[in-house]
Amino acid sequence: MDKRVYNAHSNIQKPWVMVKDMIRDIREGQDLAKRLTIRDIKALYRQSFLGLIWAFILPFANTITWVFLNGSGIVSLGETEIPYPIYVFTGTMIWAIFLESIQSPINNITTNKAMIAKVNFPREALIMSSVYQSLFNAAIKAAILLIVLAFMGYASFTSVLLTPIAIISLVICGTAIGLMLTPIGTLYTDISKGLPLVMQFFMYTTPVVYAIPETGLTAKIIQANPLTPLIMTCRDWITGQAPTYLMEFGLVNLAAVLILLFVMIVFRVSMPILVERMNA
Amino acid sequence: MERRIGETLVKVDHVGKKFCRDLKKSLWYGVQDLGAEFLGKSKAEKQLRDKEFWAVRDVSFEVKRGECLGLIGRNGAGKSTLLKMLNGLIKPDKGQIEMYGRVGALIELGSGFNPILTGRENIYNNGAVLGLKKKEVDAVLDEIIDFSEIGKFIDTPVQFYSSGMKVRLGFSVAVHMKPDVLILDEVLAVGDSGFKIKSFNKVNEMMRDAAVIFVSHSMPHIATITNKVLLMENGVENYYGENIAEGIDRYFDNFGGDDPKVEFSEGATVESMTIFNSELYKEAREEFPIIDYQSDLNVNLDVKVNREISWFHVKLQITDKDLKIVGIYDSFQFSEPIQNTGDVHKLKIKIPNTIFINGEYAVTVFIQQRDEANSKWNLLAIYRYWKKFRVKASKGLGYVPAVVYLPGEIHAS
Structure with missing residues (x-):
């Protein structure tokens, strides 16, 4: 019969037992993760009049702003290989996917607080469910993006093939970062409050709305930013260009996968400690 | 799986839990505990940090299959904290808990109900949270709907349910998952009296092949259902044993509410x-x-x-x-x-x-x-x-879940 032992000892003292338990919970939580995902997605769209329009309205508004700023000459954003409106629309859409993936785990924990504090279920289901939700939302955004690009004549067969890879990589990187912030973010709301601000800063050090400058300090910062190859490669793939940062892109993704595995262990270990401090 | 009456399913050994009175400090201790956990340190057992107190201290007991332990005590005596530890939601700061088999806990009815979704959709969600696969839910779906008396409203969004309907649905899902260890926190206090009796019988039925831990403030319920009691007072055991009447008597001694x-x-x-x-x-x-x-x-x-x-x-x-x-x-x-x-x-x-x-x-x-x-x-x-x-009473019948001992005569022939 299944036996569970709870005591004051740190679970990390027996790492293999913990990893084994984690794998079991991931398997057992699969069903729950699916249910949670379906529940949240259904609930999201059932009470919304505009529905899918929300998926791209913000990036679209952003695009108009930047196209106007660029066109009027208020700011100079550099030369892009593809027409600027397409460059900035693709960029903001990709950034939106990435940002949502970061916010997803912490939002998921917060909305399910009451349940977490009162029912014992495989906590990994929450992570999986937030990944599924991010993938679903990303897929909708990507589909809209591809349709728009097809109208403009910038989507090709290869871009349709490569888009899923881009999405998965964005979601993995975003979830890794988001999950890393979750333990502290569950205790202090400062994290989720400060996140948009910090991400704004990162957006302007990543070539989302402008091209990479040739020289200068900004160029150095952008080159050093690990998000640069991620965003650039995804955009190149989706718009059918040849990617210039393919190797760096691979490294960033490898690092993200390793970080994700590590933070999943961190999450598991921290959950009981967080539950007792949670105000639910 | 073999279900043997008398095997120990819950073993609690000198368990303690610290809590903090101050929110800001509590959060900061949380951060410290996270750090300690990752460094592989066991929690500091003995000393209390500033503004901390023992919510549960040095509690030990055992529950076997077929047994029902009544957990009683005033509000804030540490019952819910103890249940949370048994359920694995929080870790003890001291001592050890061993739980065997599938644990079903009815601490919060209807956790995971989403108001926008229908009753039927929520049954699947709630079942999944409690650890049931979709197939398992399919098998008992009709039984669940039947027991909850929701009827044709099952395809109505839960937000339009009355609070009684929500509670009935939650209880109904929870009791159909056939656990080895069943933890019940005040759940029989819900619903109208018709449903209360029905749920009471259902719990009695489940008790036959499970170990049950039952929390209630209703002493007649405790006296009817349980075969041993644990009385908690300010986090410590006041009484633990099979003399239910003694436990209940001491429980009532805790109250000064009937001052003239x-x-x-x-x-x-x-x-x-x-x-x-x-x-x-x-x-x-x-x-x-x-x-x-x-x-x-x-x-x-x-x-x-x-x-x-x-x-x-x-x-x-x-x-x-x-x-x-x-x-x-x-x-x-x-x-x-x-x-x-x-x-x-x-x-x-x-x-x-x-x-x-x-x-x-x-x-x-x-x-x-x-x-x-x-x-x-x-x-x-x-x-x-x-x-x-x-x-x-001269014969010392002790506490019974009744108001009077009926006098009567019996003739054997």
Whole structure:
């Protein structure tokens, strides 16, 4: 019969037992993760009049702003290989996917607080469910993006093939970062409050709305930013260009996968400690 | 899976848990604990940090399959904290807990209900949270809907359900998951009385092949269902054992809620009051009179009623330690109103053949006047829990989930 032992000892003292338990919970939580995902997605769209329009309205508004700023000459954003409106629309859409993936785990924990504090279920289901939700939302955004690009004549067969890879990589990187912030973010709301601000800063050090400058300090910062190859490669793939940062892109993704595995262990270990401090 | 009656399914060994009174400090300790956990340090067992206290301290017990442990104690005694540890939601700071088999906990009914989704969709969600696969839910779906009495509303969004409907649905899902260890926190306190009885029977049925831990403030429930009790007081064990009556008695000793008090004395005053078994022992036992089972309960009551009142009645209301009313004597029932003289009335009331169960009782005195014109009662005085007495049955039947021991005769032939 299944036996569970709870005591004051740190679970990390027996790492293999913990990893084994984690794998079991991931398997057992699969069903729950699916249910949670379906529940949240259904609930999201059932009470919304505009529905899918929300998926791209913000990036679209952003695009108009930047196209106007660029066109009027208020700011100079550099030369892009593809027409600027397409460059900035693709960029903001990709950034939106990435940002949502970061916010997803912490939002998921917060909305399910009451349940977490009162029912014992495989906590990994929450992570999986937030990944599924991010993938679903990303897929909708990507589909809209591809349709728009097809109208403009910038989507090709290869871009349709490569888009899923881009999405998965964005979601993995975003979830890794988001999950890393979750333990502290569950205790202090400062994290989720400060996140948009910090991400704004990162957006302007990543070539989302402008091209990479040739020289200068900004160029150095952008080159050093690990998000640069991620965003650039995804955009190149989706718009059918040849990617210039393919190797760096691979490294960033490898690092993200390793970080994700590590933070999943961190999450598991921290959950009981967080539950007792949670105000639910 | 083999289910053997008598195997130990829950083993709790010297378990303790610390909590913090201050929110900001609590969050910061959380960060510290996270750090300690990752460095692989065991939690600091002994010392309390600033503003910390032991919510649960040094609690040990065992529950076997087929047994039901009643967990009782006042609010804040540490019951819920203990349950959370048993359920693996939080870690103990001291000691060890071993749980065997599938654990079903009904701590919060309807966790994971989404108001926008329908009852049916929520059954699947709730089932998944409790650890049921979709196939398993499919198999018991009709039973769940049937038991919950939701009927045709099952395809209506849960936000339009009444609170009773939500509770019924949540309970219904939870009891259909066939656990080895069942943790019930106050769940039988929900729903209307029809559903309460139904759920009570269902829990009784489940208890046959599970180990049950049952938390309740209803002592009749505890006395009916459980075969041992754990009484907690300020986080520590006050009583643990199979003498349910003893545990319940000590539980009631925790309450000081029935202190005597003059609630109202505008129209009349009680000058003195004595309760006694028989005239013989009257003086000796005045402070805490003991009334033998099936003997008379005598009350001497000296009252003074305002002069402008011409007629009055006296009512005695007897409450047990649970503050439940177990009997009422009203002079209106048995005699004409007492004519007021304005002086002290020396009233002697005799209630024959006391058949209350063992325990402590308090008597509340009401003095009232019948207003025939408006056909209602005017209260002149209320002396709440004014005097106490104890009933003692010679055979010592102890606590039973009833109000009286019925006297009777039995003939064997």
